[in-house]
Amino acid sequence: MPFELGAITFGEITSDLTTGVTPSPQQRMAETLEQAVVADEVGLDVFGVGEHHRSDFIASAPHMILSAAAALTRAIRLTSSVTVLGSEDPVRVFQNFSTLDLVSNGRAEMIAGRGSYSESFPLFGYELDDYADLFREKLDALLAIRASNPAQWAGSAHTNDLRRVDIAPRPVRDLPVWVGVGGSPASAVSTGRLGLPMALALLLGPVDQHLRTVAMYRQAASEAGHDSQHTPISINTHGYVGSSSQQARDVMFPYFRIGMRENNHQRGTGFDIPRRAFDAQASEHGGLLVGSSQEIIDKLMTYHELYGVTRAVIQMGFGGVPQKEHLASIERLGTEVAPVVRAEVARREQVAA
Amino acid sequence: MSRALEVVVVNGSPNERSKTGGLADLVTATLADLLPIEVHHVGVHRLGASFTGAVQREDVDAAVEAEIGAVETADVLVAATPVYRASYSGMFKHFFDLVDQYALANKPVILVATGGSDRHALVIEHELRPLFAFFQAATIPVGFYANAGDFDGTTVLNNEVYSRIEMGLHDVLPALIRATEERPDADPDLRDQHGAAT
Numbered sequence: 339m340p341f342e343l344g345a346i347t348f349g350e351i352t353s354d355l356t357t358g359v360t361p362s363p364q365q366r367m368a369e370t371l372e373q374a375v376v377a378d379e380v381g382l383d384v385f386g387v388g389e390h391h392r393s394d395f396i397a398s399a400p401h402m403i404l405s406a407a408a409a410l411t412r413a414i415r416l417t418s419s420v421t422v423l424g425s426e427d428p429v430r431v432f433q434n435f436s437t438l439d440l441v442s443n444g445r446a447e448m449i450a451g452r453g454s455y456s457e458s459f460p461l462f463g464y465e466l467d468d469y470a471d472l473f474r475e476k477l478d479a480l481l482a483i484r485a486s487n488p489a490q491w492a493g494s495a496h497t498n499d500l501r502r503v504d505i506a507p508r509p510v511r512d513l514p515v516w517v518g519v520g521g522s523p524a525s526a527v528s529t530g531r532l533g534l535p536m537a538l539a540l541l542l543g544p545v546d547q548h549l550r551t552v553a554m555y556r557q558a559a560s561e562a563g564h565d566s567q568h569t570p571i572s573i574n575t576h577g578y579v580g581s582s583s584q585q586a587r588d589v590m591f592p593y594f595r596i597g598m599r600e601n602n603h604q605r606g607t608g609f610d611i612p613r614r615a616f617d618a619q620a621s622e623h624g625g626l627l628v629g630s631s632q633e634i635i636d637k638l639m640t641y642h643e644l645y646g647v648t649r650a651v652i653q654m655g656f657g658g659v660p661q662k663e664h665l666a667s668i669e670r671l672g673t674e675v676a677p678v679v680r681a682e683v684a685r686r687e688q689v690a691a
Numbered sequence: 692m693s694r695a696l697e698v699v700v701v702n703g704s705p706n707e708r709s710k711t712g713g714l715a716d717l718v719t720a721t722l723a724d725l726l727p728i729e730v731h732h733v734g735v736h737r738l739g740a741s742f743t744g745a746v747q748r749e750d751v752d753a754a755v756e757a758e759i760g761a762v763e764t765a766d767v768l769v770a771a772t773p774v775y776r777a778s779y780s781g782m783f784k785h786f787f788d789l790v791d792q793y794a795l796a797n798k799p800v801i802l803v804a805t806g807g808s809d810r811h812a813l814v815i816e817h818e819l820r821p822l823f824a825f826f827q828a829a830t831i832p833v834g835f836y837a838n839a840g841d842f843d844g845t846t847v848l849n850n851e852v853y854s855r856i857e858m859g860l861h862d863v864l865p866a867l868i869r870a871t872e873e874r875p876d877a878d879p880d881l882r883d884q885h886g887a888a889t
Contacts, residue, residue: 543851544843604858614720615853623843 339570341642341683344384344576344651345668346375346419351659355592358562366396367403369661374407376665380415380672384636385411386449386651390606391457401434401643407633410443416442419651420451420537421572422517424472428480430504436509444510446621449537449574451518452525472496474528481532483515501631510521516572519551530558535570538645542627545640547625552645568609573641576656577627578663579634579670585630589663591616597657627652631674638679648683693871694851695727699765703772703783705736710805713845714837714852715771718803721856725864726871730749732756735786743782748789759786763794766870768828772817774811778818779804787822791842795826799863799870802834833859 349370353360361369374385380503385407387400389481397403404416416438431448439446475496482491484503493499516537517529529536536555538548552571558657559566574595580586590615599608619626627634627650641647652671655664698719704711712732719730741752751759761770769808771777802819806812815834821828835856841849 423803444824542847543803544840547840604888609854609858611722611850612853614717618848619850621843621846623846624848671697 339568339648339687341638342383342572342649343638343671343679344382344386344415344417344554344649345373345671346384346386346388346417346653347373347655348381348388348390349395350405350597350656350658351394352395352556352593352596355596355658360550363396367541369664371406371410371513371656371665372661373412373668374404374414374416376668377672380413380669381676382414382668382672383416383676384417384649384651386417386445388419388552389422389453389458390455391461399524400437400574404446405438405441406425408438408445411442413445415445417447417449417514417516418449418681420449422454422455422458423450423480424452425462426476428483429500429622430475432480432505432513433507434452435513437511439509439511442505447511447514447516450480450520451537452520454520454539466497469551469564471639477515477532477688480515484515487508516570516624518574519555521548521551522552523554523568530564530566530569530613531558532554533559533564533569535667536570537574537651538647539571540573540575542619543625545623545625546638546644548645567646570647570649571647572651573647575576575625575627575653577634577652577667578659579631579652579653579667579675580629580664581670582635583630583633586633587617587620588660590628593655593657593659595657631670631678632669635678635682638675640681642679642683644685650679693727695729696766696854696867696871697731697761697764697796698722698728698733698767699733699762700769700771701733701734701735701783702863703761703775703780703782703786704805708845709722710837710839710842710845711771711773711803713842714835714847715769715803717853718769718771718801718856718860719846722767722860725860726868728732733759733762733786734841737783737848738786739750739833742789745785745789748791750792751789751864755835759789762786763791767777767797767867768798768800769803769838770800770823771817772805773840774806774814776802777811778814779822784822787826790826792826795823795828798826798828799867800826800830801832801859803832804836806838808838808840809836811838825888831859831863835859835860 377385386405389400391398398404400418400688407572425633435446479497482489516535518537519525520539556566559569578586598611620628652665700715736754742755745751772783800823802815804814839851
């Protein structure tokens with residue numbers, strides 16, 4: 339399996355760290371599309387947009403943004419990262435991504451996720467208490483819709499009977515549906531059982547923290563009769579590819595600290611991640627993909643060895659990294675990192691075969 | 692003129708390079724970012740036969756006596772131990788059995804522990820804190836715990852541990868800064884006044 343590299347964004351609207359100016363949604367949309375164009379030009383394999391329903395993000399409808407990106411790009415695959423499936427209508431999700439697939443000539447993908455933010459549940463009238471059930475049932479429904487039209491789906495607590503309805507348009511090819519897993523053993527097992535590719539999110543922590551998650555995923559896949567060695571796994575993490583080891587850390591840290599405030603609570607409020615903690619995450623055994631091109635190559639090879647991942651998707655603009663630096667990182671990932679990692683993984687697979 | 696605080700780390704781990712030492716080093720490094728300190732380390736498993744065979748304080752040799760003395764006169768004590776058989780290691784307790792009963796009274800003590808999993812995290816509250824409550828020490832409110840999975844070697848890779856240390860140290864920072872401005876050893880006037888009053 340060729341190794342794939344990609345860039346993702348959440349389309350955050352964050353005030354500029356030095357000027358304090360908050361970019362307009364229009365400006366961020368233009369910048370997001372420019373990121374997709376550059377990612378395509380430098381030969382990256384995937385561009386992803388994550389779904390967030392808040393005023394400090396522009397991407398509540400990733401398929402719309404990806405559709406615009408499709409018109410501006412040539413070969414890059416376009417994915418949601420993630421689609422918060424539990425608060426969506428699986429019929430509409432399928433229609434949206436089938437449409438994207440037609441617009442992009444077969445480049446659409448999605449990562450179905452439970453979502454790490456919960457705003458969409460009350461927004462669309464769902465109970466957060468049903469979070470797990472909603473996701474499970476809608477994923478099953480989506481897979482049934484993908485498998486045939488009409489779908490062999492009788493409906494259940496949160497979905498309708500679809501056996502006598504026509505769901506169109508149909509995509510160019512089978513729409514790839516990945517499942518976003520944050521590390522909970524239960525989601526890894528259920529994803530493995532379905533034989534679906536797993537998009538493994540690693541926010542912070544040791545690079546090998548998901549060994550058990552991946553083992554459980556593969557075991558569940560193989561017990562359910564899937565070819566567990568060839569079910570793709572991707573690693574989705576934060577990072578920045580810099581001109582040097584130090585430059586990468588210095589550029590990424592101030593923005594990452596801002597972005598992380600909301601995810602790094604102490605006593606109920608956001609707390610700045612200390613630089614020392616960040617540097618530990620950037621070290622050889624930490625999860626962050628930040629550093630020089632060579633450091634990123636080395637850590638991607640570590641991820642490949644540890645988990646057998648064949649795709650790495652990196653969020654390089656988190657916390658409002660200025661566009662210029664963000665694009666520079668996308669470019670280095672495509673031109674300096676990707677060719678080496680693809681060749682090295684291919685060489686190792688040839689040796690193993 | 693402020694002075695550097697004498698910080699003494701007592702490490703209850705038997706290992707030369709220990710996770711407990713790694714976590715304690717993270718605490719002292721974070722503290723060093725905030726105020727001037729000098730750090731001294733006491734590894735209770737490396738104090739030798741006069742210590743391990745001591746039934747009472749008089750049995751230890753001069754080197755060990757100096758280490759116990761350093762703990763007693765420290766400005767700040769970092770009490771760090773791995774969880775061993777559901778508590779601090781025996782050697783760690785043996786060390787504090789030899790420390791003078793009143794030497795730690797009102798002394799800032801930072802509690803640090805490591806364990807095989809988070810199931811042991813309350814060892815700080817249920818084992819370490821009562822020990823220093825006996826000494827009437829001023830244990831800081833937040834204890835610092837990390838499990839084996841939080842480490843690469845002796846480097847902590849759990850972001851929350853870093854944030855917790857920053858938060859816990861900031862709780863007591865004003866008092867520690869005040870301590871750097873006092874010179875108890877160079878304040879004979881104050882001592883004389885107390886002496887005269889009694």
